[in-house]
Amino acid sequence: MQFSLGANLFFWPKTQVETFYQQAMTCEADIIYLGETVCSKRRELRIHDWLNLAKEIAKSGKQVVISTMTLLESAAEIQTLKKYCANGDFLIEANDLSAVQILHDYQLPFVAGPAINCYNLSTLKVLLKQGMFRWVMPVELSKDWLASLLSQAQQSSIRQQFECEVFSWGYLPLAYSARCFTARSENRAKDDCQYCCINYPQGRKMKSQEGEQVFTLNGIQTMSGDQYNLVNEVNNMQAIGVDVIRISADNNQAFDKLRQFKQQLASPQYFPLDKNTECNGYWYQIAGMAKVN
DSSP: OEEEEOOOOSOOOHHHHHHHHHHHTTSSOSEEEESOOSOTTOOSSOHHHHHHHHHHHHTTTOEEEEEOOSOOOSHHHHHHHHHHHTOSSSEEEEOSHHHHHHHHHTTOOEEEOTTSOOOSHHHHHHHHHHTEEEEEOOTTOOHHHHHHHHHHHHHTTOGGGOEEEEEEEEEEEEEEOSSOHHHHHTTOOGGGOTTGGGGOTTOEEEEOTTSOEEEEEETTEEEEEEEEEOGGGHHHHHHHTOOEEEEOOSSTHHHHHHHHHHHHHHSOOOOOOOTTTEEOGGGGTSOTTOOOO
């Protein structure tokens, strides 16, 4: 089993991003994803900056994967996507079907990211024909659903054609919109957002009328209010055939989580969930906000 560090979903200053990935070079991850997946206006790092950073990380011996945008809204974004896909050095995580099509046209293998709506065997087969070699399960699906689908893939003799990766720690990316919720929360128009996302390095918390934290606003992305945590499921995931466990690059705590998750393979122990900041409901096919200990 391998461990990955998912792409950072928040908007940080360039120096903070570079410092974070300097640390990532010596972390427990076997695979490192990087790149902007949420909003093309987040330009602290441009395409050449991401590719140069990828080259530096690759020197550490880790597999580097460039993650693409999940919601494309202009021709310019498509052109940037094509440049990423044709970079010539690094694998690509496709986070929407336009990236899948471009990579197929270029005859390049790809990772199908969690934003790709792949819920059944038929869709897996389509993605495999397009060139997928690793599939990241959509975050809202459960252990039982995953076990069933992997079993179906085994029976159809396609299971050995792809790796399975599960998002296992961090704020869950739940939905995307053409509107920018962070800008709206500051009474700004999306076209005049003044890049206010950078003021919220962990997103902006959203509470219900009852005072319960339900979501995290991150630009056009809606995330879970609590951090998802499957640390007690590592060995179960290995048993049902998960190949890669993903830890999201939410903050520097991700490096400690990588160590903690990896240690579960050698010496499993129980870690109670923090009821104030963590959740794991989706894994058990119940409300995502739920906390199962």
